[in-house]
Amino acid sequence: MFLPFATSRRSTLLLAGILVISLFTWVGCSNGASESDEASEEESGPAYTIGDEIADSTIAVILESEYGTDTVQTSRFMSHTQMATQSVPPQRRAMISDSLIHSSVLDQLITQHVVTGAAKADGYVADSAAIAQRFEATKQRFTDEDGNLDEQAFADALAAENLSPERLREMIATQLTMQRQRQEIMKNAESPSKDSIEAVSERNRRFQAQHILIQVSDTAADAKVDSARQLASALIDSVESGVSFDSLAKRHSDGPSSTRGGRLPPTPRQRLAEPFADAALALNDSTEVTQEPVRTQFGFHVIRLLDRGEPADTARVRQALEQQKQRQAFQDRVEELRGSSELVVRVNPTVVKANLDE
Incomplete structure (x- = not known):
């Protein structure tokens, strides 16, 4: 049976097994563990020289440095960008520009150039047995309907990407070198301190509070601010005299939790306004409320x-x-x-849409 585009899909499988594009700019620490919530870096230009533009339509990028020269064919660059685009969740693709995709791919090609170049300069050579093993594992992705190795399908996939078996082995060697260098660098990283671990652990404490919000903006007139503070103080007096906190929240709170009697869901400490979290956790138990209204950017809280x-x-x-x-x-x-x-970076501007000045 004839399957249209079967070769292109299989060649994509081939590349997916070999060309790993790690878009660091889109990967964060998803569990909220960070030693600095407001880290900032000084803006600076690129750590390379921008060379003459490339006119040859078959070449997308040329990287030149003390480690030698890497020439990236247009077909290879476009394969990288296709895989990078596919790695973005569908709901986010409309928000990601071609320029960002191309910049990320170029960034990783540069990273590969300098990291593997430094490894070779240090005398590291990828293990031939490991290269052969991964090469064979890649071939095994191509099977016929009976599950047997399809040598022709493998050859067609290589041809579709303008690759020879030897070039594929070189790419595998590069991948292994990158993995090895990454592991060597990362294993020598500084360990987090006990204090930083405890601080991050506390910032991620999940606690539950109940509050009444009297909303007033930071830019409100003094009279309006005083009025909001007085109302919050009066509500504190009411709670302490025995009036139900839930009923007061439903009647007076301007927050969306008012319908639930002011009850907030369990929330990590770092996601709440600092004055709110500090005041709530300073209380001893649920019989206490804050003695004074707590001011945040949202207004005054009784907590x-x-x-x-x-x-x-x-x-x-x-x-x-x-x-x-x-x-x-x-x-x-x-x-x-x-x-x-x-490092000198040369690109073909008709192919590479990256912003080289960033």
Whole structure:
């Protein structure tokens, strides 16, 4: 049976097994474990020189440095961009521009150039047995209807991507080198301190509170602010005199939780306004309310602590921070190599839409 586009789909499988594009700019620490919530970096230009434009339509990028020259064919660059695009969740693709995709692909090609170049300069050579094993594993992706190896399908996939078996082995060697260098750099990363682990663990404490919000903006007139504060103070007096907190919240709170008697769902500490979280966790138990209205950017709060919760598991926080430091160590090493390798980047502007000045 004839299957249209079967070769292109299989060649994509081939590349997916070999060409790994890690878009670091889209990968974050998803569990909220970070030693600095407001880290910032000084803006700077690219750590390379922009060379003459490429006119040859078959070539997308040329990278030149003390490690040698890498020439990236247009077909290879476009395969990278296709896989990078497919790695973005469908609901986000409309928000990701071609320029960002191309910039990310170019960034990873540069990373590959300097990291593998430094590895070779240090005398590292990918293990031939490991290359052969991964090459055979790639071939095994191509089978006929009976599950037997389809040599012709494999050859067609290589041809569709302008690859020879030898070039495929070179690409596998590059992949193995990148993996090895990444592991070597990351294993020497600094360990997170006990204090930082405890601080992040506390910031991720999930606790539950109940509140009454009297909304007033930071820019409101003094008279309006005073009126809101006085109402919040009067509500504190009412709670302490025995009036139901739930009923007061339903009647007076301007927050969306008013219909639930002001009850908020269990929430990590770091996701709440700091004055709110500090005041809530300073209370001893659910019989207490804040003695004074608590001011945040939303207005004045009357707060009751329902469940103090527990700090985040320190073992998981340690693991997350270690991974964060390992990623940062790798990125720092890459930036160091870029800055010291006298790198020159040349692109074909009709193919590569990246912004080279960033």
